[in-house]
Amino acid sequence: MAGFVGWAGLAGIAAGACLLCLPVHATEDGERIAERQCAECHGPGGRSERPDTPSIGGFSEFAIMDLLDSYRLGFRQARTVTLDDGSETDMATIVDALSEREIEAVALYYADQEWIPHEQPFDANLARRGARIHSVKCGKCHPRGGSVPEADHALLAGQWRDYLAGEFRDFDSGARRMADRMYQRYDKQSPADKAALLEFYVSAGR
Template sequence: MKKLLVATSLCVASISASAVITVPKYDAAAGQKIVEENCAACHGMTGTSVVPTQPNLGGQNVRYIFKQLRDFKTGYRINGIMQGQIATLNEQDLANVAGYYSEQKPWGAFAGNPATAEEAGKLFLGGDKKRGVIGCAGCHDPKGAGNAYAAFPRIGGQHAEYIGLQLKMFRAAGREDDVAKDQKRINDAAKEGEKGMMQVVAARLSDRDIKILSQFVSAVH
């Protein structure tokens, strides 16, 4: 419990260090039309993706989805497919898409890996003080529900493959690995040139940590 409180306090500090995301008033019906044309092939019409490297979006908090779409649009988060799909969309369109997906039924959960669930659960809830790893639950909620106010995503039940990929991209950025820009993710920081919480934490994770955490998170609900 003490570890979770520490992680939560650090999470609160990271919220206060960055501006709260403001989403324009959205039109979910207009968003649905855009989703049909631009998004459904990868993320599903209702936000449940059949591609494990692509995230589920149904029921995700609207601030998070909007921020990610805007970051793709500005190039702060890099993904060639995403940037191509939203190239012609304006900020209102992005808000409409975010609003539509946020109103869909939340996705479910996977089975996870029982063999490593206890070990991963300790890391998820309390982190590892010896290595300076902060528990995920402080920002993402003990049940993986996220924090809608702070635009921290719901991660419980998300595809393990997607979670693992994002952690590795945050780690590459946090460690300043010599890899291509599209293999790094820096948009957890308030602005370019800084290191956000995800980069700092992921930089201290091993490949095994990432694997068991991803499997654990996929089963949290």
């Protein structure tokens, strides 16, 4: 659905281009940074163990850069999360604490991981309906059910249900902004259509 260059625009493109300049050990640096700053919520290798938090391992470098830039530039609201030690943080705080090089290294690290869909219960009939809607409305920007990293968007196939449902609610309420092209497609879908799309993504095409 999100057929656009990215909320970060030219800033994201320039940062993505800089990935080509990073040294070979950048992925190793990214692993250390991810373990320190990201793993408690997003899980080892970016495979989240928290249903309300997205898995990000396997996203493309650009998708990770665009995601982080959206928080840094204020295009996306950051929700507060409570960590295991009782302290609170949010994505904007984490991103602000990282240098551009650290962000690039983290993006490379997560892009080097394998995307592993979460196996979750789903309604097969509703998922089939969602597949048809996705093919017409969303497939151009999220090919193969949202499972292609090279499309440079967030991977949807097999993402956590609770997380996706929360994102849909934020889209509906306006709490999360959308690019015009995505808005024009998403906003025309009925609640039943959106429920079918959610079921399709949860099914991971099974």
